[in-house]
């Protein structure tokens with residue numbers, strides 16, 4: 001893209017195109033390039049490589065969380081609760097398996113709650129991840145109440161001294177108000193069981209999703225309050241640029257990225273690495 | 281939506297009298313913005329706005345009482361034309377069984393779609409067989425088994441230790457010997473950039489020569505739709521596409537991208553999680569959705 005080039009109009013156009021093709025969205029892409037232009041002018045930048053580095057740092061700054069680490073942080077007393085939510089097929093159940101493994105490697109005791117009581121074999125799928133991650137699991141019958149599963153899981157976690165309870169929920173489109181109310185109910189159950197809000201409510205996004213991800217973040221945020229985002233499937237060709245809009249508009253930190261289907265394919269979010277990959 | 285934006289644009293312009301080429305460019309910029317926000321891919325948007333520019337510069341818009349509405353009409357008509365397809369039915373074999381192969385990215389909705397297609401066929405009096413060849417995803421075989429139970433059709437699996445191509449071939453023999461008229465092969469989700477997995481689906485395709493290969497694409501997909509569609513169509517003979525999760529509020533621009541880049545017909549729309557949530561694809565509906 002740049003290699004030894006001089007800065008010209010064409011270069012700004014190319015950068016805008018790159019951002020749009022990364023799912024940053026046309027409005028935000030135009031805004032970022034306008035900001036880049038002003039900054040490049042005030043810094044008298046004429047070399048294309050320097051311009052690209054400036055854009056990278058601009059993106060990284062936008063994505064950087066205000067707090068130190070992107071990783072989830074436990075609450076004052078165990079068990080800490082992590083509620084995982086999102087639309088259908090984004091990678092929630094797989095991400096939970098990876099997170100459980102990550103926490104287990106840190107020496108934490110983890111218990112999984114199979115609160116997707118709707119989709120075919122969802123409980124069996126989580127069971128396999130629990131075995132792989134060496135985590136406990138609480139499960140009910142298919143078709144049972146997700147809130148009841150969450151409650152039992154938290155009670156079991158207290159009894160067994162688990163550090164974290166991770167609650168898997170059914171995928172649901174944010175346009176389905178009945179399903180969003182069900183999710184709010186699961187969160188209320190968590191509050192009743194522990195006397196406080198879940199430590200983390202993570203929205204799992206599919207990196208291939210376009211501008212609809214903004215709607216997802218907005219509606220899930222209104223329903224249960226999001227403390228973080230996980231971008232799964234970043235190992236494909238999709239760049240996941242939608243996180244720029246989410247961070248800018250809602251301020252939700254990006255916590256982890258999923259880079260494959262294996263148990264180790266999860267990494268804490270790095271703004272610099274993400275900004276770098278955006279311009280590859 | 282685009283209608284309101286164009287009305288506002290033309291209101292400003294019309295007050296100066298006759299429309300100029302620069303005025304039309306302003307209108308086309310609004311169209312471009314609307315399509316990009318609807319997830320139509322960058323290059324397709326460029327080609328699309330170039331294609332309608334001539335009409336936009338024509339007499340119909342210049343003389344229209346409401347030039348904004350006229351431009352919307354041009355855009356809508358062109359969208360429907362591009363999205364519409366010449367072949368919407370599923371292929372059927374001269375001698376059964378008809379073999380249908382489903383392929384696509386992880387989580388796009390293939391296993392659910394397999395169930396929906398099976399249910400549709402069974403309701404018409406057909407005898408579809410659901411075949412599990414996803415040997416990777418935890419509990420994938422069990423998932424399709426439950427789906428088959430829920431829609432009331434026979435199920436075929438050979439565990440997760442054999443090659444998908446071998447399982448698929450055995451399923452076809454099984455269907456023949458049991459006089460089942462259709463074989464629906466569900467496959468593992470895969471990345472178009474994973475060479476090993478693309479070899480795997482190619483091997484399945486070569487082993488059974490499907491009459492119908494369907495790419496299952498999530499309608500929430502953004503700019504990446506072009507990459508996915510191009511690579512899958514380049515690897516196996518894709519006959520048609522199914523768009524899923526259209527019961528959401530994604531604008532669905534991926535539909536236009538995929539039509540423009542591959543020319544493959546969009547055959548079905550997945551509109552819910554239940555197995556009756558399957559519709560034939562309606563180009564006008566998605567055109568309106570893309571326009572916003």
Ligand SMILES: Nc1nc2c(ncn2[C@@H]2O[C@H](COP(=O)(O)OP(=O)(O)OP(=O)(O)O)[C@@H](O)[C@H]2O)c(=O)[nH]1
Pocket residue numbers: 086087088089090091092093094095116119122169170171172204232233234235236257258259260261265386387417469471
């Ligand atoms: N390549 C890749 N695939 C992933 C990643 N994360 C999840 N997947 C795959 O995406 C598919 C869906 O994953 P799930 O974990 O079942 O997604 P989910 O959100 O729980 O799905 P529902 O519960 O049905 O809404 C599976 O095939 C996973 O293996 C990732 O980071 N990279």
Ligand SMILES: Nc1nc2c(ncn2[C@@H]2O[C@H](COP(=O)(O)OP(=O)(O)OP(=O)(O)O)[C@@H](O)[C@H]2O)c(=O)[nH]1
Pocket residue numbers: 088089119171173384385386387388389390391392393414417420467468469470524525526527528549550551552553557
């Ligand atoms: N709302 C809605 N959900 C759907 C639709 N189609 C599939 N789903 C859901 O999307 C999620 C993923 O569906 P699957 O059928 O497991 O997807 P898949 O392509 O087989 O996934 P992999 O095998 O992991 O690649 C599940 O939660 C389904 O219930 C649809 O049309 N609408």
Ligand SMILES: [Mg+2]
Pocket residue numbers: 092093094116122168169170171
């Ligand atoms: Mg799940």
Ligand SMILES: [Mg+2]
Pocket residue numbers: 390391392414420467468469
């Ligand atoms: Mg599947």
